Amino acid sequence: FIFTSSIVLVILNFLIHSPYQNNTPIILVFTVYNLLGMLISYQFSKDIETEKKAFLHYESVSKYDYLTSVFNRYSFDKDLTALFKQEKLVTIFLLDINNFKHFNDTHGHDIGDLILKKVSSSLLNASFPQHKVYRIGGDEFVLVIPSALSNKAIIETKAKIKQxxxxxxxxxxxxxxxxxxxxxxxxxxxxxxxxxxxxxxxxIELYIDKKSKSTSS
Incomplete structure (x- = not known):
């Protein structure tokens, strides 16, 4: 569109100021040049759109876990580093799924994947203030809240997550x-x-919590 608009103005300017009586051959040359320019510009714009889609795809892959659609370990490290550089206090909750290996080995990876998806969806839909959810490997998740919660609030948040x-x-x-x-x-x-x-x-707290469950069972 930009190319065509520009070349049309050139043609009009030429017609107005042209000293030649027969402008037809020159106009034909301009028209062919215009058509070629339009085709090249169109292809160029398509290439840009393709590159843009590829960039957005790779950006998404680098930030999100492919299975659960929550943020991945790379995003966790990057986001936490940024918060620490800004000297903001945060509270993190480190989770892992009890007996996940048993479920995965006994009932198959499809069931294991379904468990991971259900847990991540539950964490994403939790009503915590400005929280983010990350899968940092296997069946381990991290929930980050960008504020320093009190001990009471931490206990209540844990109970809510477990429930x-x-x-x-x-x-x-x-x-x-x-x-x-x-x-x-x-x-x-x-x-x-x-x-x-x-x-x-x-x-350390996660290990203690997990050990207490295996001891009680």
Whole structure:
């Protein structure tokens, strides 16, 4: 469109100021040039659109987990680093699914994938303030809230997450029902604390929570 608009103005200007009596051959040359330019411009615009779609695709792949559509480990590291650089306090909840390996090995990877999708969907739909959900590997998820929650709020958030996950079930063909549960560790950042220290504290709590379940069972 830009090319055509420009060349039409050139032709009109030529016709107005042309000293020649027979302008037909020159106009034909301009017209052919215009058509070629339009075709080249059209192809160029198509190539740009294709490149744009490819860029958006690769950007999405780099940020999101392909299976669950939540953010991936790369996004977790990048986002947390940005929050720490801005000196913002955060609270993280580190989760993993209880007995996931057993479900995966016993009932197949399709059921394992379905469990991961259900858990991620439940976490995404949770009503926490400005929270983000990341799958950082296997059956491990991280929920990040961009504020330092009080101990009471952390306990309440854990309870709410566990309650939501416990309501998830999968009905198998043999009438067997898989009930899903999760173990959770949490950590609230403090001034001068590093990301590794924040994550390690949540990981320790997760281990304790998971061990308490295996001991009680």
């Amino acid at each position: 939501q996950i416990s309501q998830l079930t999968i009905q198998l063909d043999n009438q067997f029902v898989i009930r899903i549960s999760t173990s959770i560790g949490s950590s609230s950042s403090k001034p001068s604390q590093t990301i590794d220290e924040l994550y390690r504290q949540a990981d």
